Amino acid sequence: KAGVTQTPRYLIKTRGQQVTLSCSPISGHRSVSWYQQTPGQGLQFLFEYFSETQRNKGNFPGRFSGRQFSNSRSEMNVSTLELGDSALYLCASSLRQGIGRTEAFFGQGTRLTVV
Amino acid sequence: AQSVTQLGSHVSVSEGALVLLRCNYSSSVPPYLFWYVQYPNQGLQLLLKYTSAATLVKGINGFEAEFKKSETSFHLTKPSAHMSDAAEYFCAVSRSPITFGNEKLTFGTGTRLTIIP
Numbered sequence: 001k002a003g004v005t006q007t008p009r010y011l012i013k014t015r016g017q018q019v020t021l022s023c024s025p026i027s028g029h030r031s032v033s034w035y036q037q038t039p040g041q042g043l044q045f046l047f048e049y050f051s052e053t054q055r056n057k058g059n060f061p062g063r064f065s066g067r068q069f070s071n072s073r074s075e076m077n078v079s080t081l082e083l084g085d086s087a088l089y090l091c092a093s094s095l096r097q098g099i100g101r102t103e104a105f106f107g108q109g110t111r112l113t114v115v
Numbered sequence: 116a117q118s119v120t121q122l123g124s125h126v127s128v129s130e131g132a133l134v135l136l137r138c139n140y141s142s143s144v145p146p147y148l149f150w151y152v153q154y155p156n157q158g159l160q161l162l163l164k165y166t167s168a169a170t171l172v173k174g175i176n177g178f179e180a181e182f183k184k185s186e187t188s189f190h191l192t193k194p195s196a197h198m199s200d201a202a203e204y205f206c207a208v209s210r211s212p213i214t215f216g217n218e219k220l221t222f223g224t225g226t227r228l229t230i231i232p
C-alpha cells in the first residue's frame with residue numbers, strides 16, 4: 001500500500017513568485033492536512049481538507065491557500081513568496097472511520113527554498 | 116486551547132541506556148496524544164498514540180509511553196537505546212473525540228536524541 005506522496009521533493013523559488021505543492025493521500029484516505037516546519041517556528045498547522053472542503057485553518061496569511069479534489073488529492077499554493085516561507089511542507093492523510101479511529105500518516109515533505 | 120511542552124531540546128544517551136523523552140500537555144478537554152519520530156530529510160512517522168484506552172501505550176521500535184492525567188504528562192521511554200534511535204522526536208496533541216474540524220495536531224518543539232556509542 002503506497003504511502004502519502006508529496007511532489008516535488010525539493011523546490012527553489014524566487015521572492016514574489018508563487019508555488020504549488022501536491023499531495024496524494026493514502027488510497028482510501030479522505031482527510032488531508034498540511035503543516036509547515038521551520039527551525040524557528042517548528043511544526044505549524046496550515047489547513048485540513050475533507051471531501052473537497054476546508055474544515056480547519058491555522059493562523060497563516062491569505063497567501064497560503066489549498067484545495068482538495070474529488071480523488072482526495074490536495075494542493076497547496078503560496079503566492080507572493082517571501083524569504084520566510086522557506087520551510088519543509090508536510091502533508092498528512094488520515095482515514096475517518098468513526099470517532100477516535102484516526103491517525104495522521106505523513107509524507108516525506110516538500111523542501112521549499114525561497115531566494 | 117491545547118499545547119504540549121517538550122522538556123529538553125537535546126537529549127544524549129549511551130547505547131544500551133534508558134531513553135526518556137519528556138512531554139507535558141495542556142488541554143481543556145480530554146486529549147489524544149501522539150509521539151512522532153523524524154529522521155533527517157524525512158517526514159514524520161507515528162511511534163504511538165493515546166486515545167483514552169489503556170494509559171500505557173506500546174509503540175513501534177520498542178518505545179512506550181504512559182499517560183498520567185494527574186501529572187498532565189505523556190513521557191516516551193525505551194529501555195535500551197540503539198544507534199538507529201538517533202532522530203528528532205515530536206509530541207503532539209489533538210482534540211478528543213476527533214470529529215470534523217478537529218484533525219489539527221499541535222506539536223511540541225521537538226527533542227533531538229543523540230546516541231553515544
